[in-house]
Amino acid sequence: MPRHEFSVDMTCEGCYNAVARVLNKLGGVQFEIDLPSKRVSIDSEHSVDALLETLKKTGKTVTYLGPQDQ
Template sequence: MKYQFNVAMACDGCKNAIDRVLTRLGVEDKSISVEKQEVIVTTDKPYELVEQTIKKTGKEVRSGKVLE
């Protein structure tokens, strides 16, 4: 499945924090853009689990959707 999230990120530190938690979750295929405030992941993990994992960084997930 491919998911897209709109996440409030201010800097590369925010990006790196999200990258770390997603990697720990086992998500290797990901694109994180501070400029677009966007996180796109391709994984077999459930949507809700990925969303909660991103939220654990303290970042606001403004919206999200399943792309595929």
């Protein structure tokens, strides 16, 4: 399963929870959220565009950083 890394403008536990909530609703994903570095790594068969749109539902600024070696 491909792993993709995103930068998400998260500043607090509430931001962390918002990201986790939208990704859990999407389903079929495994993810790690690194709040201090504002990065989210997602293992998913979903397209990068689908993941970007899902993360943008949090209202945060989201940037795709690229595929990540596992």
